[in-house]
Amino acid sequence: xxxxxxxxxxxxxxxxxxxxxxxxxxxxxxxxxxxxxxxxxxxxxxxxxxxxxxxxxxxxxxxxxxxxxxxxxxxxxxxxxxxxxxxxxxxxxxxxxxxxxxxxxxxxxxxxxxxxxxxxxxxxxxxxxxxxxxxxxxxxxxxxxxxxxxxxxxxxxxxxxxxxxxxxxxxxxxxxxxxxxxxxxxxxxxxxxxxxxxxxxxxxxxxxxxxxxxxxxxxxxxxxxxxxxxxxxxxxxxxxxxxxxxxxxxxxxxxxxxxxxxxxxxxxxxxxx
Amino acid sequence: xxxxxxxxxxxxxxxxxxxxxxxxxxxxxxxxxxxxxxxxxxxxxxxxxxxxxxxxxxxxxxxxxxxxxxxxxxxxxxxxxxxxxxxxxxxxxxxxxxxxxxxxxxxxxxxxxxxxxxxxxxxxxxxxxxxxxxxxxxxxxxxxxxxxxxxxxxxxxxxxxxxxxxxxxxxxxxxxxxxxxxxxxxxxxxxxxxxxxxxxxxxxxxxxxxxxxxxxxxxxxxxxxxxxxxxxxxxxxxxxxxxxxxxxxxxxxxxxxxxxxxxxxxxxxxxxxxxxxxxxxxxxxxxxxxxxxxxxxxxxxxxxxxxxxxxxxxxxxxxxxxxxxxxxxxxxxxxxxxxxxxxxxxxxxxxxxxxxxxxxxxxxxxxxxxxxxxxxxxxxxxxxxxxxxxxxxxxxxxxxxxxxxxxxxxxxxxxxxxxxxxxxxxxxxxx
Numbered sequence: 001x002x003x004x005x006x007x008x009x010x011x012x013x014x015x016x017x018x019x020x021x022x023x024x025x026x027x028x029x030x031x032x033x034x035x036x037x038x039x040x041x042x043x044x045x046x047x048x049x050x051x052x053x054x055x056x057x058x059x060x061x062x063x064x065x066x067x068x069x070x071x072x073x074x075x076x077x078x079x080x081x082x083x084x085x086x087x088x089x090x091x092x093x094x095x096x097x098x099x100x101x102x103x104x105x106x107x108x109x110x111x112x113x114x115x116x117x118x119x120x121x122x123x124x125x126x127x128x129x130x131x132x133x134x135x136x137x138x139x140x141x142x143x144x145x146x147x148x149x150x151x152x153x154x155x156x157x158x159x160x161x162x163x164x165x166x167x168x169x170x171x172x173x174x175x176x177x178x179x180x181x182x183x184x185x186x187x188x189x190x191x192x193x194x195x196x197x198x199x200x201x202x203x204x205x206x207x208x209x210x211x212x213x214x215x216x217x218x219x220x221x222x223x224x225x226x227x228x229x230x231x232x233x234x235x236x237x238x239x240x241x242x243x244x245x246x247x248x249x250x251x252x253x254x255x256x257x258x259x260x261x262x263x264x265x266x267x268x269x270x271x272x273x
Numbered sequence: 274x275x276x277x278x279x280x281x282x283x284x285x286x287x288x289x290x291x292x293x294x295x296x297x298x299x300x301x302x303x304x305x306x307x308x309x310x311x312x313x314x315x316x317x318x319x320x321x322x323x324x325x326x327x328x329x330x331x332x333x334x335x336x337x338x339x340x341x342x343x344x345x346x347x348x349x350x351x352x353x354x355x356x357x358x359x360x361x362x363x364x365x366x367x368x369x370x371x372x373x374x375x376x377x378x379x380x381x382x383x384x385x386x387x388x389x390x391x392x393x394x395x396x397x398x399x400x401x402x403x404x405x406x407x408x409x410x411x412x413x414x415x416x417x418x419x420x421x422x423x424x425x426x427x428x429x430x431x432x433x434x435x436x437x438x439x440x441x442x443x444x445x446x447x448x449x450x451x452x453x454x455x456x457x458x459x460x461x462x463x464x465x466x467x468x469x470x471x472x473x474x475x476x477x478x479x480x481x482x483x484x485x486x487x488x489x490x491x492x493x494x495x496x497x498x499x500x501x502x503x504x505x506x507x508x509x510x511x512x513x514x515x516x517x518x519x520x521x522x523x524x525x526x527x528x529x530x531x532x533x534x535x536x537x538x539x540x541x542x543x544x545x546x547x548x549x550x551x552x553x554x555x556x557x558x559x560x561x562x563x564x565x566x567x568x569x570x571x572x573x574x575x576x577x578x579x580x581x582x583x584x585x586x587x588x589x590x591x592x593x594x595x596x597x598x599x600x601x602x603x604x605x606x607x608x609x610x611x612x613x614x615x616x617x618x619x620x621x622x623x624x625x626x627x628x629x630x631x632x633x634x635x636x637x638x639x640x641x642x643x644x645x646x647x648x649x650x651x652x653x654x655x656x657x658x659x660x661x662x663x664x665x666x667x668x669x670x671x672x673x674x675x676x677x678x679x680x681x682x683x684x685x686x687x688x689x690x691x692x693x694x695x696x697x698x699x700x701x702x703x704x
Contacts, residue, residue: 156449157564159576161583170452171547235544238568 003111004048005069005103011041012076012100019092026167031089038096042076045103049073059126068106071256072099074133075140078184082141086177090167094144124199132192132217136252138185139224143249145178146242153239175237178245186224193217216255223248274614275316275681276336277411279370280343280362281328284384287361295351295358297322305350306405312346314338317409319402319416321377323394325384330374332411332681340364371415371606375599378419379426380433387432387588392423410681411613415606422602429598430591435584440471442580443551443572444478447519450549450570456481458517462510463487463524464496467553471521472500484517486510488524514539514548521551522558530558536569551577612694613684619668621693626664630656 018034021027049070052060060066079095082088148168155165168174196217197207208214227244230236236244282292297305297320309318309329319330329347333339344362348355365373376382380391399416402408408416427433436442447454458481461472472483483502487493490506497504505513514520514536524530531550540548545568552559552573564571572580611617634656638649671687688694 152449156446156570159572159579161580165449170449172450172452235541235546237545238547240567 003107004051005045005106008041008045008048009100009103009107011037011044012072012096012103015041015092016096016100019090019096023090023093023167031092034092034096035083038076038092038099039080041099042073042080045069045073045076059129061129063109063111065106065109065111068102068109070129070133071136072102072106074130075099075102075137078134078137079141082138082177082181082184086173086180088145088148088169088173088177090169091141091144091148091177094147095141098140098144122199122202124195124202128192128195128199131188131195135185135188135192136256138181138188139245139249139252142178142181142185142245145174145181146245149174149178149242150239153242171238175241178241179231179237182224182227182241182245182248186221186228189217189221189224193221212259213255216251216259220248220251220255223251275332275334275411276339276366277330277332277370277415277610278336278339278343279328279330279365279373280340281321281326282358282361282363283326283328283382286363287358291358291361292324292327294353295322295327295347296324297327297350301350302401303405306401306407308346308350309343310405310407312339312342314342317402317412318343318407319398319412321395321398323391326377326382328377330370330412330415332409336366368603368607372599372603374415374419375422375602376596378423379595379599380423381426381592381595381599385437386585386592387434387437389427389433392420395419410685411610414609414685418602418606422599425602426595426598430594432588432591432595434591435587437581437584437588439467439553439574439577439581440474442577442584443471443521444474446570446572446580447475447549450547451518454519455479457519458482458484459502460484460486460505460510460513460517460520461496461500461502462520462522462530462558463526463554464492465523465553468521468523468551469496471551471553475519476500480519482516484513486513488526511535511539515542518547519549519551520559521553523553524558526554526558527556529560531563532560533562533566536560536563537566540566540568553577609694612688613681615671615680615684618684618687618693619664619671622667622687622691623660623664625691625693626660627657630660 015034015037018030018037022030022034049060052066056062061070075095076099079091079099083091148164149171151164152168152171152174155161155168156171196214200209200214201207223244227236227241227248231241282295284292287295301322302320305320306318309315309320309331312318314333314335315331316334317332321328321330327347329343331339331343344355344359347353347358373382378392378395380387380389383391395416399408402412436445444454447457451457454475455478457475459472459475461468461483464487476483483497483500484505485493485497485500485502486505486507486509487496488507490504493504493506496502510530514531520531522530536548547568547570550559550563550569550571552571555574557573559571559573561571561573563569612621631653634652638644638652667687671683
């Protein structure tokens with residue numbers, strides 16, 4: 001199977017064009033096209049991942065190519081889900097390009113089948129990977145919504161009612177959607193960490209081994225826990241919440257890629273190329 | 274051929290002093306239409322009178338005669354000297370009249386471009402005309418097209434998208450902050466026409482509780498009763514800011530009524546739920562520094578005016594797109610009018626019947642065996658002869674004795690009876 005994800009990749013690219021068109025032309029036809037194309041890409045992508053899993057009889061996240069592919073897939077799926085729930089249409093102009101970039105990045109790395117030290121067949125592992133990626137995807141969307149919030153707030157406070165003011169939904173809606181994403185992301189990340197600990201205990205015989213990935217994941221978790229606590233207890237909403245969502249996602253990105261590339265650890269082999 | 278004409282004046286050609294003398298009230302309507310019907314040169318007529326325009330739309334066989342009769346009718350009916358209003362009158366015929374009607378309906382000719390009331394006023398004028406049977410085939414069709422054009426302009430351009438009054442602009446901003454305004458508590462400080470108008474809009478959008486504060490408590494009580502709200506003493510204002518979301522301020526106070534430090538504390542107590550200040554007062558009531566606090570938004574009267582100016586500029590930009598839609602509709606209407614003539618109608622009818630006859634002859638021939646060419650030709654000849662015989666009487670009727678006023682009606686009837694317009698690509702039946 002030679003770079004099958006090129007096919008969903010093409011749909012993602014077309015979807016990006018649709019959403020960007022919607023952003024600029026503000027016609028619902030563009031949005032419908034973008035949405036439909038993203039759905040198609042997502043379904044095809046799911047099939048590709050399933051095919052790889054069946055063929056290799058393991059979870060398809062064993063090298064950087066596959067890991068990025070799964071990340072793009074999770075982001076597309078989580079976005080489609082949240083789109084139904086919160087209906088922030090312009091968010092597609094952030095999510096679709098992001099998915100496309102991740103998938104194109106995946107295409108750049110070979111699909112070499114390096115034998116892994118770690119077993120990749122456990123159901124626990126599947127759940128661990130799925131929940132962590134879904135959580136991270138939700139955080140990515142929260143960061144995008146934070147960005148949109150800041151743009152809209154700037155327009156309203158600055159009294160310049162240009163491009164963004166007309167296209168973006170209300171601050172309240174952006175804030176709510178961002179909050180929803182963070183709560184979802186946090187729940188999935190929590191579950192992902194727990195399954196990770198259980199799996200570590202099972203494979204390596206200990207829950208915690210000061211692996212950089214473990215450390216940074218926990219930092220991420222603590223950061224979002226703090227954000228949620230401050231929101232509920234102190235009313236950290238709006239601008240501050242939006243900024244935190246963006247900072248949080250930067251940490252997520254570092255935990256996802258930076259740790260594997262810059263620091264060593266037992267997750268490193270999943271992002272080899 | 275029957276011509277469409279339009280005679281009238283509007284806010285661009287006539288000052289209000291002239292417009293008010295010529296305006297037809299709702300009570301004038303029936304009598305005016307009855308009179309219009311009696312004018313010898315006029316076939317169909319429709320009267321539109323609003324505060325910005327007085328226009329008579331009509332069809333006539335003699336444009337000059339028709340226009341002068343309408344002018345004389347207005348002078349007589351409103352007891353005015355025609356010399357006074359004649360310079361302000363425009364007389365439009367054919368495509369120009371059609372375009373004007375479309376532009377008025379699409380609110381392109383309004384004082385405030387894009388305002389939606391005009392369409393309702395035209396619909397009412399049309400209802401009156403059909404009620405008194407002063408409109409016929411041509412004006413009916415023209416008005417339906419005008420409604421269709423107005424609808425298209427509204428849905429395909431942003432001409433009516435953004436608020437162009439202070440109170441509506443404030444509400445629109447509130448929507449961008451809160452999403453929905455339903456259930457949002459409102460505090461009105463002071464009083465004033467614009468502020469009260471904004472409160473009324475908010476109530477219509479099902480805002481939550483309304484509080485009214487005023488230096489004179491009696492005034493607050495009176496306003497609170499009107500809005501079905503709660504009156505507050507000026508001193509207890511701050512305590513209630515915890516509970517409200519939108520503050521509309523319009524007092525005569527020489528200094529700020531609400532200051533940054535006060536609001537900072539209030540926001541903390543509200544757990545940062547947003548506060549939206551609309552400051553309509555001059556000098557200002559709300560400390561502009563409040564706008565720099567997170568989750569607090571302050572718009573003063575100049576900010577709102579700025580918003581309105583932007584919106585008006587946007588509407589004018591959108592109007593260019595709307596003009597294109599109007600031009601398209603004028604061409605369509607012209608095509609329909611041209612088809613509504615005797616010769617094109619007979620030609621279309623002949624073509625339709627000939628095609629049918631040919632098709633049937635061919636079908637019959639294909640079912641028969643061993644037909645020699647001469648017999649086949651005879652059958653074709655028979656088909657054509659039948660069509661010719663059949664067409665003779667209707668063609669004579671359409672060309673013949675029809676009085677001018679009925680011509681459009683009979684042609685339209687013939688076209689509809691034989692379904693001649695569906696495949697011409699006019700798309701006129703789609704409305």
